Amino acid sequence: MVFKELRDEIAQRKGESRERVGWYVYDWADQAFVSVVVTLFGPLFVNLLATEHAFAGKVTPSCNASVTCVTDRSSFLSGTGSCTYDGALLLSECRVCVQGEGTMMWNGTGFVPPPEATVWFFGDWSPVSMSSWTISLSVMVQVVVFITFGAWADYGTIRHRGLIYATVIACIVDLLFIVVGSPSLYWLAATLFIVANVAHGLTIVYYYSYLPLIVDDHKCARTWPPHAHA
Numbered sequence: 082m083v084f085k086e087l088r089d090e091i092a093q094r095k096g097e098s099r100e101r102v103g104w105y106v107y108d109w110a111d112q113a114f115v116s117v118v119v120t121l122f123g124p125l126f127v128n129l130l131a132t133e134h135a136f137a138g139k140v141t142p143s144c145n146a147s148v149t150c151v152t153d154r155s156s157f158l159s160g161t162g163s164c165t166y167d168g169a170l171l172l173s174e175c176r177v178c179v180q181g182e183g184t185m186m187w188n189g190t191g192f193v194p195p196p197e198a199t200v201w202f203f204g205d206w207s208p209v210s211m212s213s214w215t216i217s218l219s220v221m222v223q224v225v226v227f228i229t230f231g232a233w234a235d236y237g238t239i240r241h242r243g244l245i246y247a248t249v250i251a252c253i254v255d256l257l258f259i260v261v262g263s264p265s266l267y268w269l270a271a272t273l274f275i276v277a278n279v280a281h282g283l284t285i286v287y288y289y290s291y292l293p294l295i296v297d298d299h300k301c302a303r304t305w306p307p308h309a310h311a
Contacts, residue, residue: 115281124216126274127270142175147167154182211267215275219278219279227286251284
């Protein structure tokens with residue numbers, strides 16, 4: 082009987098150890114999403130697609146080598162800056178870097194700021210702001226989802242199923258980025274990023290719901306064997 086009791090206790094401790102190792106490994110794998118998708122890949126990809134779509138067909142060409150442009154700051158401020166072609170005033174539009182002002186557009190009569198292109202995603206946005214808006218929108222959705230599904234993490238096996246389902250959804254949505262091959266699908270990339278970030282946030286909720294259980298099991302395991310404290 083003593084041998085059987087010890088064997089059961091050892092098996093229980095091994096099981097608790099595997100649970101802790103699994104919890105640690107999940108956190109290690111989970112951080113890859115934060116480091117790669119949320120911090121680097123997602124924002125850059127969304128901004129790139131939005132920028133290419135916004136300026137598709139709207140970007141004026143850069144002035145070529147045969148065009149002579151006076152772009153020093155004093156000429157720009159005095160209004161005497163100009164672009165000429167073969168000695169005559171250039172009548173077509175082109176983009177050129179003006180000293181102290183950055184990229185400006187020559188419109189045939191003077192330098193003006195280039196037209197601002199926008200994209201629509203629940204509002205008109207500058208393409209360089211798309212990633213910030215997408216992240217903000219995903220956080221707003223997270224608030225609703227966490228309140229709705231987060232409480233389930235405190236009930237029995239639901240935390241286990243919730244962790245699996247949220248992880249699978251996040252992984253599938255990440256894989257779907259491969260179908261976004263056109264700048265016109267910037268809205269799809271933003272939507273996938275929002276869903277992936279929300280699903281990932283939900284995995285964190287279910288992941289941390291295991292912490293009280295693991296701590297309790299660890300505390301109980303440290304009292305092993307029970308008869309040593311009798």
